[in-house]
Amino acid sequence: MGAGDSKLSFKKGVFRLAEEHNIPPHDPYWLSFWDLPESAEDVFTLFAAADIRRTRDQHLENLETLILVVTSRLSTLKNHPSFPDPELAPEKHALNCIRILTRLLPFLYEKDGLEGWEEKFFWGTRRKRSRKASLSRAEVIFDEAHPDEEPRPPAAAEDIEPAPPLMGELIDTLIDLLFYSGFALMENPSSKGKVTYAIWQSGVGCNAPVGTTKELESNKIETLRLLLAITSKAMFIPANILPVRGTRSLTYIATNADKRVVLSTLCSLLNTTLRYNPASWRVPYDHVVFSDPRQVLVTYCLQLLLVLLLYPVPEGGPDEPPLKNNYRHYLGRLHRTQDFQFLVDGMTRVLNQPIQATASYLPGSQKTIQWTPEMLMLFWECLQCNKRFRSFIIGTDRVHDFVILIIYYALEHGLDPSKSGVVRMCVFVLQTLSTEPNFGMSLNKHFEGQNTLPSSVRIPSFSGTYADYLIISIYSLITGSKGRLGAVYPALLAIIANVAPHIKLLSASASTKLVQLFASMSAPAFLLANETNHALLHSLLESINSVIEHNYSENANFVYAILRAHKRFEALRSFTLESGQEEIDRQNRQKKDRGESRDSSARTRMGRDDLAAPVEEGKPVAGSESPIPPSQFEIGDDEDSDEEDRPKNQPPASSAETPMPVRSPAIPSRTPSMSSSTEDAVPIQLRAMSEKARGKLPEGAFHRQASSTSLASHVSAPATATSLNGFAPSPIWIESWLPHLPLHTILALIRQLRPQLREVLARGNGEPNATSMLECIRTTEIHGIEPSLIKTHMFEWSPLAMGWYESLLWGFVFVAERHVSKGTVGVWNGTAVKLFRVQETAPEGPSLLAPRGGVDAIGTNLIERLGSVSLGRGQRQRNPSDSGIRERHAVV
Numbered sequence: 001m002g003a004g005d006s007k008l009s010f011k012k013g014v015f016r017l018a019e020e021h022n023i024p025p026h027d028p029y030w031l032s033f034w035d036l037p038e039s040a041e042d043v044f045t046l047f048a049a050a051d052i053r054r055t056r057d058q059h060l061e062n063l064e065t066l067i068l069v070v071t072s073r074l075s076t077l078k079n080h081p082s083f084p085d086p087e088l089a090p091e092k093h094a095l096n097c098i099r100i101l102t103r104l105l106p107f108l109y110e111k112d113g114l115e116g117w118e119e120k121f122f123w124g125t126r127r128k129r130s131r132k133a134s135l136s137r138a139e140v141i142f143d144e145a146h147p148d149e150e151p152r153p154p155a156a157a158e159d160i161e162p163a164p165p166l167m168g169e170l171i172d173t174l175i176d177l178l179f180y181s182g183f184a185l186m187e188n189p190s191s192k193g194k195v196t197y198a199i200w201q202s203g204v205g206c207n208a209p210v211g212t213t214k215e216l217e218s219n220k221i222e223t224l225r226l227l228l229a230i231t232s233k234a235m236f237i238p239a240n241i242l243p244v245r246g247t248r249s250l251t252y253i254a255t256n257a258d259k260r261v262v263l264s265t266l267c268s269l270l271n272t273t274l275r276y277n278p279a280s281w282r283v284p285y286d287h288v289v290f291s292d293p294r295q296v297l298v299t300y301c302l303q304l305l306l307v308l309l310l311y312p313v314p315e316g317g318p319d320e321p322p323l324k325n326n327y328r329h330y331l332g333r334l335h336r337t338q339d340f341q342f343l344v345d346g347m348t349r350v351l352n353q354p355i356q357a358t359a360s361y362l363p364g365s366q367k368t369i370q371w372t373p374e375m376l377m378l379f380w381e382c383l384q385c386n387k388r389f390r391s392f393i394i395g396t397d398r399v400h401d402f403v404i405l406i407i408y409y410a411l412e413h414g415l416d417p418s419k420s421g422v423v424r425m426c427v428f429v430l431q432t433l434s435t436e437p438n439f440g441m442s443l444n445k446h447f448e449g450q451n452t453l454p455s456s457v458r459i460p461s462f463s464g465t466y467a468d469y470l471i472i473s474i475y476s477l478i479t480g481s482k483g484r485l486g487a488v489y490p491a492l493l494a495i496i497a498n499v500a501p502h503i504k505l506l507s508a509s510a511s512t513k514l515v516q517l518f519a520s521m522s523a524p525a526f527l528l529a530n531e532t533n534h535a536l537l538h539s540l541l542e543s544i545n546s547v548i549e550h551n552y553s554e555n556a557n558f559v560y561a562i563l564r565a566h567k568r569f570e571a572l573r574s575f576t577l578e579s580g581q582e583e584i585d586r587q588n589r590q591k592k593d594r595g596e597s598r599d600s601s602a603r604t605r606m607g608r609d610d611l612a613a614p615v616e617e618g619k620p621v622a623g624s625e626s627p628i629p630p631s632q633f634e635i636g637d638d639e640d641s642d643e644e645d646r647p648k649n650q651p652p653a654s655s656a657e658t659p660m661p662v663r664s665p666a667i668p669s670r671t672p673s674m675s676s677s678t679e680d681a682v683p684i685q686l687r688a689m690s691e692k693a694r695g696k697l698p699e700g701a702f703h704r705q706a707s708s709t710s711l712a713s714h715v716s717a718p719a720t721a722t723s724l725n726g727f728a729p730s731p732i733w734i735e736s737w738l739p740h741l742p743l744h745t746i747l748a749l750i751r752q753l754r755p756q757l758r759e760v761l762a763r764g765n766g767e768p769n770a771t772s773m774l775e776c777i778r779t780t781e782i783h784g785i786e787p788s789l790i791k792t793h794m795f796e797w798s799p800l801a802m803g804w805y806e807s808l809l810w811g812f813v814f815v816a817e818r819h820v821s822k823g824t825v826g827v828w829n830g831t832a833v834k835l836f837r838v839q840e841t842a843p844e845g846p847s848l849l850a851p852r853g854g855v856d857a858i859g860t861n862l863i864e865r866l867g868s869v870s871l872g873r874g875q876r877q878r879n880p881s882d883s884g885i886r887e888r889h890a891v892v
Contacts, residue, residue, distance in 0.1 A: 011046045016029065017062045017063070018051060024065075075173050077090075078180070098226045102225055106828050125165075175261060180194055197264035199267045201272045203342050205271075231307055237834060245314065331382065340389055343389070344393060350371070350375045351409075353368065406426045414484070415482065430495050440501065444466075445466055471506075496543045501547075518544065522568060541741055546788070566754065748782070752783065
């Protein structure tokens with residue numbers, strides 16, 4: 001039979017599924033599903049999404065039988081002593097079984113109302129014929145699974161044996177195939193069996209890699225893709241339900257008690273991912289002509305590894321023993337220095353590649369790898385579950401490299417709405433690092449390689465420590481995000497708060513940025529725009545206090561910056577609703593005088609959507625180490641003027657300077673509908689913990705906790721009226737939080753130092769001398785200020801935060817499938833996912849990689865033509881989403 005005839009026969013068989021009722025399992029018709037297709041493209045093109053849905057909705061029993069016979073055939077082939085023999089047990093049959101299942105499962109998962117059927121069909125108790133009874137028959141007998149079927153011929157009692165659940169058997173078969181000699185691994189004559197749990201690559205747990213070929217790697221790719229399709233049930237569960245319910249398939253894999261299987265799979269996926277070198281020698285622009293199948297394998301390995309590592313095993317019943325994720329458990333048990341070095345080198349190599357590709361002298365000569373967000377996620381997982389790994393990267397100063405890389409990705413994608421989830425993850429990774437006291441201390445090291453950074457993260461004329469760089473970068477992220485990152489403002493402030501007690505020798509530039517941030521957050525337009533914005537100001541004031549109380553004499557530049565802006569701090573204590581509204585009205589009048597639009601004035605009145613840079617954003621002093629000349633600031637006696645509460649070098653606040661409301665850090669109520677993005681609901685919880693208490697934390701303190709608390713329980717919300725944005729401030733509301741702002745330390749510092757600095761000015765005949773003033777600050781002893789207890793603001797995992805995290809990962813998987821799949825293969829193309837929103841954009845124009853016109857006409861092959869033909873009832877039209885034509889983005 002020719003290739004065209006076999007494709008036509010396969011297409012006819014696909015239509016028969018939806019047209020006939022209850023095709024018998026012993027019908028030779030089923031053989032065509034593993035015998036006729038020649039490639040994955042055949043299966044995905046000829047077995048169209050509309051065909052699957054029509055069969056699922058009209059003749060579900062035929063899909064049941066198809067899954068049963070295909071799974072049974074795959075298991076039979078794996079157990080055959082001659083597999084993969086081309087004659088007795090062909091490899092082609094196993095691959096086609098894998099492809100059929102990969103194609104079917106997502107469309108079964110997407111159907112509402114099939115949960116009970118899935119539980120019974122895939123996980124129900126069953127019996128099957130013993131292997132001795134029949135190796136060739138693909139027949140499984142379910143207890144009450146097919147009540148409408150005609151009675152089958154009775155089998156002898158010895159021919160029937162108990163069987164594990166269908167999905168459990170399929171998963172075990174696939175994992176065995178990943179380590180099967182001749183299918184995924186090289187033949188090893190010395191091995192005792194076909195399944196040898198040998199780690200694929202050298203690295204963790206292995207010093208000598210096993211051999212491989214392109215064919216073996218291709219088989220691994222198809223097997224890993226099916227495992228991802230099996231576990232992708234998560235894509236079809238809303239984010240607010242997924243962490244609590246979980247998925248049976250992932251629970252089955254993650255709680256596997258066989259240590260050898262878990263370790264071999266974990267190390268194989270980990271080593272294959274981290275051993276890959278995207279910067280190896282290549283011909284420029286080779287990616288335009290050739291595709292790298294190795295990248296496809298690495299992508300699937302990394303994605304399946306992350307799916308297993310971050311999966312939170314649902315809690316069982318009260319009488320059931322607790323289950324743990326063994327993959328996460330064994331990753332947390334790593335302790336060898338060489339293993340940590342291997343992890344760090346591999347992660348750094350991948351995260352650096354996009355930077356190197358961008359900085360290449362030949363634009364576009366290197367293809368940027370697509371899985372850097374997943375690598376950041378792997379780094380975060382290692383930080384959370386392995387305390388020794390955290391200590392290693394901080395103790396060896398490798399943490400500085402990761403800080404720079406994380407800031408690069410955060411700033412690079414800060415204004416890209418489709419990458420907001422990546423930016424938020426970067427912020428949370430930094431917050432996780434900042435909870436370590438040694439991390440804060442390590443930031444006092446001088447940063448010498450700033451000039452080698454990409455322009456997007458380079459600070460002009462910068463000369464300072466890593467702490468300076470971190471603070472200035474956080475300031476840029478907040479003021480430059482235009483409100484898109486309002487949900488992570490608490491986390492950004494938590495990072496500053498965690499490192500503040502350990503910062504020394506803060507530069508004038510970083511000190512100015514912190515004071516400017518305070519000026520923005522204490523502005524009336526910001527405080528009155530949202531019922532919880534004062535909580536952000538409270539957090540920033542605590543950070544300022546920590547710097548003063550713990551390292552006062554070593555942060556003279558910072559103290560000097562506070563003194564220059566003393567009126568802002570003093571005015572905050574006497575802040576009232578009337579004075580705040582007067583300030584906003586004054587800003588509106590100034591805007592009107594400048595001829596700005598009425599809409600801008602309205603935004604100023606109600607509060608903007610961002611924290612804009614308030615004053616000296618464009619001045620060259622931003623990166624200077626020397627303090628700003630004192631003559632630009634008032635240190636002497638107060639004077640009555642309209643500019644009383646503003647440093648003299650600052651212009652009156654305008655719409656560009658007026659901060660805007662930040663979304664409440666509380667967890668909003670959610671409905672099962674996922675039409676809206678889950679990113680706005682990421683909860684950030686700030687928990688105070690003493691250093692002594694943190695020292696008593698168990699090893700698993702960074703493990704995810706199912707917490708239902710949030711900042712919402714600690715923030716009052718006494719809105720008394722309804723305004724344009726749903727909130728109207730009142731004097732009672734202001735009195736509920738204003739007296740509790742931690743201003744005592746700052747005001748005491750100002751009270752005691754201002755007379756001293758006035759004397760320095762008098763001795764200099766009114767001419768300011770920066771050196772003298774800084775020396776005065778260092779040598780003056782401040783009374784009445786005692787170091788407060790160091791607080792650690794940790795990111796806690798609530799079910800809602802876990803739902804966001806899983807939706808972020810599965811969004812990566814969904815989008816990456818378009819890049820790694822060949823031709824028309826796309827596992828989730830056209831499926832109705834519920835975990836996140838899918839946004840489609842128009843197809844790209846002609847390019848060298850995607851030509852149009854005559855080239856396309858010549859390249860149109862028989863598979864595409866058969867995919868659109870209809871051999872059944874009515875004419876069928878092609879759905880562009882079936883072949884992945886459109887650009888797809890997962891909005892999480």
